[in-house]
Amino acid sequence: MREHHASRGRAGGARLRRSAARAVLAGCAALLTAALATAGPGEVWAAFAGPTANTGNALATSGLFPDYRTAVQASGPVVHHSFDDPYGSSAAAALAGTAGTYNGAAAASNASTTAIASSAGGPRGAVRFPAGTHAAADAPTSLDGAAVNTLALTMEAWVRTGSGGAVLSLLPEGSDPATGRPQLYVNTLGEACIGLVLESPRTLQEVCGSDAEDPKVWTAADQASPAWHHVAAVIDPGGAPGTQINVYVDGRLAYDHGFSATWPQRLAGRLRVGSAPILTDTAAARPAPDTWSGAVDEVAVYTEALSAAEIKKHHDLGTGTVTGDYAATVTALSSRHLYWPLDGVPGAGSARAVADASGKGRAGTHHSYPDLQAAGARTGTSPSGLAVGLSGVNDISTGASRTTPAAFSTEVWFNSSGGTGPLVSFGSTQTGVATAPYGAVYLTGNGNLAFSIRTPQRTVVSARDHRDGTWHLATATMSEGGRMRLYVDGVLVGEDASAPTGPIVGFWRWGGGGDYSSFSTRPGAAFFSGRLDEASVYDGELTPEDVAIHWGASF
Structure with a gap:
């Protein structure tokens, strides 16, 4: 050679x-002196x-x-x-x-x-x-x-x-x-x-x-x-x-x-x-x-x-063929709190465990039995990874309660062919539907993506129905001053800065659970029906550049 x-x-x-x-x-x-868009010390690179x-x-x-x-x-x-x-x-x-x-x-x-x-x-x-x-x-x-x-x-x-x-x-x-x-x-x-x-x-x-x-x-x-x-x-x-x-x-x-x-x-x-x-x-x-x-x-x-x-x-x-590696863009951010690729392998005992790839050791638990190893989202690598299929009766939660800082972000890939319900939420319980979450990202009955905060109540909603059978990246961010932003596929679709927020104690959950009766805009179902992939949480507000890099890395 x-x-x-x-x-x-x-x-x-x-x-x-x-x-x-x-x-x-x-x-x-x-x-x-034009600046290069990066995502942390690893200089992760991505482009659409x-x-x-x-x-x-x-x-x-x-x-x-x-x-x-x-x-x-x-x-x-x-x-x-x-x-x-x-x-x-x-x-x-x-x-x-x-x-x-x-x-x-x-x-x-x-x-x-x-x-x-x-x-x-x-x-x-x-x-x-x-x-x-x-x-x-x-x-x-x-x-x-x-x-x-x-x-x-x-x-x-x-x-x-x-x-x-x-x-x-x-x-x-x-x-x-x-x-x-x-x-x-x-x-x-x-x-x-x-x-x-x-x-x-x-x-x-x-x-x-x-x-x-x-x-x-x-x-x-x-x-x-x-x-x-x-x-x-x-x-x-x-x-x-x-x-x-x-x-x-x-x-x-x-x-x-x-x-x-x-x-x-x-x-x-x-x-x-x-x-x-x-x-x-x-x-x-x-x-x-x-x-x-x-x-x-x-x-x-x-x-x-x-x-x-x-x-x-x-x-x-x-x-024009720049490709990325979604996992690398996530782990390059020092603010990452947890990162679940949701590539679990079925088997006795292990089917309920959710591995954390953030390096922080924050594993989770499947409640009920999801469809593991479903076809996953684009991750910038070949072949694409695996995902979790949820059937409207099961969800996933973090294993330990924690205090979420005033500024935080959460991100997950979702795929729905008609199902609605919560994608991710943060509240005081790990299971069930008895308590209202503090905040949540979900699909409404019409398939719109929404990001809601309960107290004081405010909601940002996308304009379109996302139940189209394709993968979408949902990103919700909160700033120190209370500015909430919702992104779909790397693009900002709405924001609200009308009220400040503060640290809260509870559990992160994906796929469902919680009482949304007090929300003015509600999920279309108590539990999500569809596929979820690459779930992550950050102790800080992701910038628009961070979000765009994550989306771009999927190609």
């Missing part, structure tokens, strides 16, 4: 390390990439999630050329680093299709380079590490070609050191490669694929009409031995290798996109043409080693 070629005077690819490198860029433009019955999600998408370009900027590039320059322009604008100039016959011109999907901010522009042309930075760049074998680097681009050639190069000039000279290119077999010039002794190193199944930028089958591909090379001197040089194609690690000599402390020269002399393609069976012919988009350079997850995120977001 990997191959490298080392000879005196050759160098290989490398990844960057955040703490090891500092960049000095002549005429460096200010970096954009699938159909939804709620048209409001289109607005939530653009308002809450960064497009591809914002994601790149959030990763901290020292160079970023978007190649959105108007047709006929001789200047290549920069979002980070110095601007550039098109040379030879190259001039800004939109490719027939651009690399970035419309869901990620495209289509914008891309540049098609006729054979032998390139764009070069208007000022030199120098990148410095603390010592040899410390400088981290990532080179990234979207390419479309049927012949290959040099994509992105840092070419020494004048008194610049001749070593380093990183180049990202595509060889005549369609493999993405990284070439480096190492030192002590001077060694040319190339890291490319070696197996027929290695991912390709182009093949004989699509050479005449190649597709866009995302390529990246990551140099991480601090990585495990034998893996300091990594090449990615379409978000996946294609091949890796260690350094065959010393990686220099300093890189200097002028960045070039497009045709450039390639020194490191010494393998006779897979040469790389110096002349680039094809289209290029969204070129970026970073003085750090982007992680595999970050590389994949860039690729997936660019193609």
